[in-house]
Amino acid sequence: MKNGGIYIHIPFCTEKCIYCDFYSLPNQEQSIKPFIKNLCKEILIRSKKSTIDWKIDTIFIGGGTPSLLSESDLENIISAINKNFNLNDLKEFTIEANPGEFDYNKMVNFKLMGVNRISFGFQSLNLDMLKFMSRWHTPEDSIRTFKNARKAGYSNINIDMIFGIPGQTLDVWSNNLETIVSLEPEHISAYSLTVEKQTPLYHLVQSDRVKMPHENIDLDMFNFTIDFLTEKKYSQYEISNYCKSKRECLHNLHYWKRNPYLSFGPSAHGFNKNIRYWNTRDLNSYMKNLNKNNLPDSESETLTQENIFNELILNSIRIKSGINLTQIKNDFNIETQQNILNKANEWGENLTIKSDCIKLSRKGMPIADEITLDLATSLITSN
Numbered sequence: 517m518k519n520g521g522i523y524i525h526i527p528f529c530t531e532k533c534i535y536c537d538f539y540s541l542p543n544q545e546q547s548i549k550p551f552i553k554n555l556c557k558e559i560l561i562r563s564k565k566s567t568i569d570w571k572i573d574t575i576f577i578g579g580g581t582p583s584l585l586s587e588s589d590l591e592n593i594i595s596a597i598n599k600n601f602n603l604n605d606l607k608e609f610t611i612e613a614n615p616g617e618f619d620y621n622k623m624v625n626f627k628l629m630g631v632n633r634i635s636f637g638f639q640s641l642n643l644d645m646l647k648f649m650s651r652w653h654t655p656e657d658s659i660r661t662f663k664n665a666r667k668a669g670y671s672n673i674n675i676d677m678i679f680g681i682p683g684q685t686l687d688v689w690s691n692n693l694e695t696i697v698s699l700e701p702e703h704i705s706a707y708s709l710t711v712e713k714q715t716p717l718y719h720l721v722q723s724d725r726v727k728m729p730h731e732n733i734d735l736d737m738f739n740f741t742i743d744f745l746t747e748k749k750y751s752q753y754e755i756s757n758y759c760k761s762k763r764e765c766l767h768n769l770h771y772w773k774r775n776p777y778l779s780f781g782p783s784a785h786g787f788n789k790n791i792r793y794w795n796t797r798d799l800n801s802y803m804k805n806l807n808k809n810n811l812p813d814s815e816s817e818t819l820t821q822e823n824i825f826n827e828l829i830l831n832s833i834r835i836k837s838g839i840n841l842t843q844i845k846n847d848f849n850i851e852t853q854q855n856i857l858n859k860a861n862e863w864g865e866n867l868t869i870k871s872d873c874i875k876l877s878r879k880g881m882p883i884a885d886e887i888t889l890d891l892a893t894s895l896i897t898s899n
């Protein structure tokens with residue numbers, strides 16, 4: 517039987533960061549309690565309508581800023597999940613938290629309720645960079661919060677970091693990584709800052725008030741990250757994610773391996789039985805429907821063979837295990853397997869092909885997107 521996960525989206529933040537396009541609303545503390553009530557309703561209604569023939573082994577509470585939840589909020593969510601789903605196989609229960617917004621007592625109490633992994637959004641350990649991104653915590657908050665989490669007994673902690681921030685030099689980034697590694701987190705995510713449409717950062721860049729770093733600087737930081745973290749014994753198990761031995765994020769692996777997951781909360785995306793669904797990105801509409809005991813507005817898409825193939829290539833190429841050629845033959849056909857193999861050979865040293873798998877080589881990592889686009893054209897259908 518397959519394994520899968522549950523994702524819960526908490527759409528509240530203290531402030532909105534200038535680069536963020538996640539669905540999250542600032543200054544809405546008063547909305548949290550009524551939201552939790554309706555979230556629990558959604559869990560109940562959706563559980564009745566979903567057929568699950570897989571084991572739930574991960575829960576991930578993301579956002580937004582889930583560390584804004586009180587103990588009783590989390591207790592209500594856990595109780596709703598517990599009443600409606602079988603959690604006997606649960607291995608990993610992650611909560612996202614922002615430094616300075618997760619006090620020690622809350623950490624201890626969340627742990628007592630079953631949370632066993634924290635994902636901290638440090639993003640930078642440089643005050644100017646944090647201010648630029650309109651993050652309101654300080655580097656000192658990050659270090660203190662991390663140490664508190666250890667004291668509270670968490671032995672599985674991720675730290676999210678961002679590079680390619682305007683004004684950030686390779687020196688600043690490397691110093692940040694040195695400090696992060698000295699904390700010995702089990703997991704580090706390092707993403708390049710992307711300029712998403714509809715964000716204040718996008719408008720600043722468009723109007724020339726902010727200049728993003730040249731792509732070579734970004735590339736230098738990406739390469740430095742791989743070399744540095746690998747030397748420090750972190751395994752790059754996904755193109756932007758590193759971990760100590762056996763500390764991969766099981767929940768994110770569900771996404772990358774196309775395992776099923778149910779999602780709850782506004783803007784949350786779920787995947788079950790080759791159907792992808794996503795809830796409305798509008799808290800008012802979400803609340804209105806659930807106040808009437810209806811599911812929130814959502815859209816869904818039944819995946820075609822082509823969609824499935826594209827997703828498989830896009831996700832598999834990013835993870836350490838790579839694209840499995842036998843799976844391509846079994847799930848699609850032998851012609852597609854041969855086609856993708858031919859294309860992979862054309863990429864030379866950018867890919868390695870062995871033990872039935874196509875993987876990105878160190879050289880190919882910076883051009884992963886280009887390679888993905890090319891390999892995704894390998895599908896041969898019978899009609």
Ligand code: SF4
Nearest residue numbers: 529532533536579580
């Ligand atoms: S804290 Fe995270 S979710 Fe909230 S606005 Fe900032 S980046 Fe977005």
